[in-house]
Amino acid sequence: MLDQMKQTGRWDSLKLQWKSGDPNPPHRFWDSDIAKWLEAACYILTLQPDPSLAAQVDEAVDNIRNAQHEDGYINTYYTVVEPGKRWTNLSWSHELYDAGHLFEAALAHNLYCQSRRLLDPLLKYIRYIDSVFGLREGHKAGYPGHQELELALLKGYEQIGDKSLLVLANYFLEERGQPRPQGHYFDVEAEARGEAPNPGPSPKGAPKYSYHQADRRVRDMESIEGHSVRAMYWLTAVSNLARVTKDESLLEAAERLWDSTTKRKMYVTGGLGGMSEWEGFGPDYVLPNETGYLETCAAIGLVFFAYQMLLIDPRRTEYADILERTLYNAVLVGVSLDGKRFFYENPLATVGKLYERSAWFDCSCCPPNVARLIATLGKYVFTVGADDTIYVHLYISCTAELTISGGKRITIVQQCNEPWNGGAKISINGPDAHRMKFSLRKPLGAEDFKVYSEGINISSLELNGRVETYMTGGILTVDFAYSARAISPHPLVLDNRGCIAFMRGPFVYCAETIDNPQIKDLRAIRIIPGRTPREFVEKREFSEWGLDPIVLKVDAIILEDGVRKEDEVTLIPVCLWANRARSDLRVWLPSLLPDEGLA
Numbered sequence: 139m140l141d142q143m144k145q146t147g148r149w150d151s152l153k154l155q156w157k158s159g160d161p162n163p164p165h166r167f168w169d170s171d172i173a174k175w176l177e178a179a180c181y182i183l184t185l186q187p188d189p190s191l192a193a194q195v196d197e198a199v200d201n202i203r204n205a206q207h208e209d210g211y212i213n214t215y216y217t218v219v220e221p222g223k224r225w226t227n228l229s230w231s232h233e234l235y236d237a238g239h240l241f242e243a244a245l246a247h248n249l250y251c252q253s254r255r256l257l258d259p260l261l262k263y264i265r266y267i268d269s270v271f272g273l274r275e276g277h278k279a280g281y282p283g284h285q286e287l288e289l290a291l292l293k294g295y296e297q298i299g300d301k302s303l304l305v306l307a308n309y310f311l312e313e314r315g316q317p318r319p320q321g322h323y324f325d326v327e328a329e330a331r332g333e334a335p336n337p338g339p340s341p342k343g344a345p346k347y348s349y350h351q352a353d354r355r356v357r358d359m360e361s362i363e364g365h366s367v368r369a370m371y372w373l374t375a376v377s378n379l380a381r382v383t384k385d386e387s388l389l390e391a392a393e394r395l396w397d398s399t400t401k402r403k404m405y406v407t408g409g410l411g412g413m414s415e416w417e418g419f420g421p422d423y424v425l426p427n428e429t430g431y432l433e434t435c436a437a438i439g440l441v442f443f444a445y446q447m448l449l450i451d452p453r454r455t456e457y458a459d460i461l462e463r464t465l466y467n468a469v470l471v472g473v474s475l476d477g478k479r480f481f482y483e484n485p486l487a488t489v490g491k492l493y494e495r496s497a498w499f500d501c502s503c504c505p506p507n508v509a510r511l512i513a514t515l516g517k518y519v520f521t522v523g524a525d526d527t528i529y530v531h532l533y534i535s536c537t538a539e540l541t542i543s544g545g546k547r548i549t550i551v552q553q554c555n556e557p558w559n560g561g562a563k564i565s566i567n568g569p570d571a572h573r574m575k576f577s578l579r580k581p582l583g584a585e586d587f588k589v590y591s592e593g594i595n596i597s598s599l600e601l602n603g604r605v606e607t608y609m610t611g612g613i614l615t616v617d618f619a620y621s622a623r624a625i626s627p628h629p630l631v632l633d634n635r636g637c638i639a640f641m642r643g644p645f646v647y648c649a650e651t652i653d654n655p656q657i658k659d660l661r662a663i664r665i666i667p668g669r670t671p672r673e674f675v676e677k678r679e680f681s682e683w684g685l686d687p688i689v690l691k692v693d694a695i696i697l698e699d700g701v702r703k704e705d706e707v708t709l710i711p712v713c714l715w716a717n718r719a720r721s722d723l724r725v726w727l728p729s730l731l732p733d734e735g736l737a
């Protein structure tokens with residue numbers, strides 16, 4: 139990724155040497171690509187030292203510091219490509235989005251090396267932004283065209299406790315979509331540029347700026363619409379603000395839009411964005427498979443949103459359920475098993491072997507976004523509640539240091555059989571081990587979920603998908619099993635009418651051409667209803683990546699060349715597809731109709 143950053147000119151663009159007429163002008167969002175890489179690198183360095191990575195981090199920090207203007211402003215594009223046009227096009231410029239990513243990088247850098255070398259310049263930049271925007275006399279009443287800065291400000295507020303960050307985030311979130319007598323801010327700024335307003339692509343009849351989620355106030359929004367990455371970053375910030383301020387009406391809005399997103403607009407993998415025209419949401423239950431967009435960044439945004447909702451109410455298991463579903467499917471599919479190639483779009487069915495992962499994209503938001511999510515995976519495994527209850531959300535082998543009240547640190551070790559098999563052993567060290575309360579989530583698709591404390595089965599305590607218990611003997615043992623299960627589509631998702639999908643634990647499965655060479659076109663598969671899938675451990679195909687996943691074999695009729703033939707179809711987890719060759723995939727598979735293929 140660093141090589142790509144250098145080869146494409148991004149890395150050096152911060153040196154501000156590009157001049158009008160030179161080839162390869164810096165793009166509006168290049169700063170964010172570097173910032174996300176830097177953020178990921180800093181989090182990785184907090185986990186393990188790496189002198190050569192640390193040197194690259196130092197260089198990037200120097201470049202950002204040197205690119206800062208006297209007044210605090212940092213933006214490559216508006217410094218060298220369109221100087222003098224700062225803040226003239228918030229709706230499309232990504233200027234505040236870049237600022238948000240740079241600030242997140244500074245927060246990560248501060249955690250990694252306890253230095254303020256990047257944090258102080260970024261706080262200066264944020265103070266400058268605060269001096270430009272707001273409802274005060276002489277300020278611009280604008281807000282980000284691509285939300286991101288809002289969540290970064292709230293993250294900053296929670297990390298360093300600077301209340302001005304909360305105030306600015308609150309302004310951006312409250313002002314978004316507010317009707318104003320002078321007109322919509324994005325219209326006003328377009329007029330000032332002498333241009334026609336550009337509200338972006340949207341469905342027929344949609345209100346202006348619904349693409350940006352800026353057509354109305356968040357509290358008035360019934361349904362999530364528009365560009366899905368913008369929407370998820372925004373709702374991450376909305377739910378974070380609701381938690382921090384305990385604002386009931388904002389919390390209601392966050393919950394309403396959570397339901398809209400996850401109950402009516404989400405694919406079975408946790409992917410979002412059925413409409414490629416605007417890289418975002420279609421009407422409720424319109425989830426086309428071949429043409430769906432499902433940007434990797436949107437899935438990452440849903441993980442962020444789910445995490446914020448989970449912090450609000452860690453006992454409501456649907457938040458961790460969606461987080462787990464999205465992470466294991468819609469996020470992981472975005473990166474190859476060697477970590478070097480990426481999908482931008484992740485449709486659930488392809489035809490024509492057109493899809494393969496790329497090392498990079500012109501618009502390369504997804505690769506560094508995957509990197510920073512993977513580098514911070516640890517924060518999603520456990521959270522600590524206000525009463526010091528330790529919530530176990532994910533069963534991933536790890537050692538975690540958690541801070542409980544009074545600033546005390548405890549160490550938890552979790553050993554798991556995941557991902558293909560269930561079960562975990564959780565042990566805890568420290569003087570407080572014997573009084574800690576645990577709340578253990580039953581994972582997605584888990585069967586026979588049992589929790590043992592000192593060898594005694596306490597599973598009867600399960601309530602709403604969680605077992606809550608005090609740690610008594612220093613070790614809790616969690617047992618559960620996975621088996622393949624067939625999933626029926628929602629009756630209103632007509633694209634999947636008569637189809638079934640298969641899952642095992644949190645993994646959604648798919649048919650991939652390479653595993654089914656006897657089938658010329660995966661659309662010819664008709665699953666025979668009622669037959670139980672068979673499970674096999676695949677030790678050969680994925681061995682070069684050290685994986686031995688469980689594959690499924692299901693009985694099907696293949697309708698090809700006018701012949702009706704019974705055959706066995708092999709299914710693998712969606713996140714593993716497209717690693718061995720250029721291929722096709724299909725998640726939802728039609729069931730056999732009684733007289734189909736008998737003509």
Ligand SMILES: [Zn+2]
Nearest residue numbers: 433435503504
């Ligand atoms: Zn992306």
